[in-house]
Amino acid sequence: MSPPYPKRVALAHTPTPLQHLSRLSQRTGFELYVKRDDLTGCGLSGNKVRKLEFVLAEALGQSADHVITCGKVQSNHARATALAAGRLGLKCSLVLRCQDPKHPPRPAGNHLLDVLAGAHIHWIDYAQWPDREAIMAEIARTINDSGGKCYQIPFGASNALGAWGEIRAMEELRGDLSGLPGGLEVPVSLVTAAGSGGALAGYSLGARLFGIPAKVLGINVDDYDFIVNTVGKVHREAAEKYGLTQTPVRGRDYDLIDGYLGEGYALSTPEEIEFIYEIARLEGLVLDPVYTGKALRGLLKELKNNPAAFARRIVFMHTGGIFHLFTEMPGLDRADPSVLS
Numbered sequence: 001m002s003p004p005y006p007k008r009v010a011l012a013h014t015p016t017p018l019q020h021l022s023r024l025s026q027r028t029g030f031e032l033y034v035k036r037d038d039l040t041g042c043g044l045s046g047n048k049v050r051k052l053e054f055v056l057a058e059a060l061g062q063s064a065d066h067v068i069t070c071g072k073v074q075s076n077h078a079r080a081t082a083l084a085a086g087r088l089g090l091k092c093s094l095v096l097r098c099q100d101p102k103h104p105p106r107p108a109g110n111h112l113l114d115v116l117a118g119a120h121i122h123w124i125d126y127a128q129w130p131d132r133e134a135i136m137a138e139i140a141r142t143i144n145d146s147g148g149k150c151y152q153i154p155f156g157a158s159n160a161l162g163a164w165g166e167i168r169a170m171e172e173l174r175g176d177l178s179g180l181p182g183g184l185e186v187p188v189s190l191v192t193a194a195g196s197g198g199a200l201a202g203y204s205l206g207a208r209l210f211g212i213p214a215k216v217l218g219i220n221v222d223d224y225d226f227i228v229n230t231v232g233k234v235h236r237e238a239a240e241k242y243g244l245t246q247t248p249v250r251g252r253d254y255d256l257i258d259g260y261l262g263e264g265y266a267l268s269t270p271e272e273i274e275f276i277y278e279i280a281r282l283e284g285l286v287l288d289p290v291y292t293g294k295a296l297r298g299l300l301k302e303l304k305n306n307p308a309a310f311a312r313r314i315v316f317m318h319t320g321g322i323f324h325l326f327t328e329m330p331g332l333d334r335a336d337p338s339v340l341s
């Protein structure tokens with residue numbers, strides 16, 4: 001069975017491995033796997049690359065020579081877009097949010113890669129952030145007025161077109177799971193960090209399409225209601241635009257688990273940072289502080305406090321984000337290894 005995939009431009013190194021986490025499995029009593037979508041590339045890595053394969057194919061199909069998207073200063077999506085644009089010979093503009101556009105931060109982490117890729121950065125502040133799509137449209141108009149052709153990618157590439165990237169990841173996962181004992185007969189809990197909601201929307205669509213016996217669980221690392229809204233929007237758009245009418249049902253096919261946002265988006269508590277140290281030592285697995293660190297920590301807490309809500313077989317989506325470790329994050333280099341077990 002192959003769903004009506006839209007045009008795709010190959011950018012991601014796929015298939016990514018499904019890796020067993022033996023020590024963490026032993027510790028939790030669950031059968032834990034991680035789908036290594038952090039290995040979709042080097043600079044061009046993480047879950048955003050899969051979305052961009054479809055989104056940028058549409059941009060090329062419309063003969064665009066310039067793309068524009070937006071994000072917060074350490075956006076993985078903006079970085080992936082800047083590098084993918086470079087790879088395809090497109091110009092790239094980014095609308096990035098920071099505290100004070102008159103004094104933007106020094107390039108580091110993802111932002112450094114944006115600069116390296118030659119992206120034009122337009123800084124906006126927190127008050128302008130709700131108007132980001134209109135601000136991008138305005139910049140795109142200016143580019144078009146001076147003879148360019150600019151394609152606008154929404155926040156997180158979280159629309160139905162981008163969701164095809166996650167649907168394709170589920171096609172891959174179907175093959176991965178077939179190779180495990182019991183194959184596709186064994187129920188699975190599929191767990192992901194949810195930032196804008198696109199990943200949760202796409203994985204849940206893909207799991208239904210490919211008959212994976214999985215409930216997809218998002219753990220929010222940003223505003224809960226915004227994510228729930230985006231998931232609904234993407235599902236509706238997927239039905240209208242692509243005829244994907246087997247819409248996942250919240251509660252049955254997917255859900256969003258609250259309680260692990262901590263201090264807020266991209267803010268870390270000492271416990272969250274210690275958890276990243278702990279997993280790196282236990283499994284050699286590098287998590288990021290904004291998405292995967294919070295989500296895996298949330299998952300392990302849920303397994304302890306609410307085990308009946310999970311299947312015995314669990315797949316955690318490693319959606320990438322490593323570059324955030326290479327920024328001046330308060331506390332990141334100050335975790336006291338002696339307090340770790």
Ligand SMILES: *Cc1c(COP(=O)(O)O)cnc(C)c1O
Nearest residue numbers: 076195196197198199291319321
């Ligand atoms: C964007 C992102 C996510 C979440 O994806 P959404 O589609 O925005 O919900 C998870 N992990 C990482 C590392 C990301 O960059």
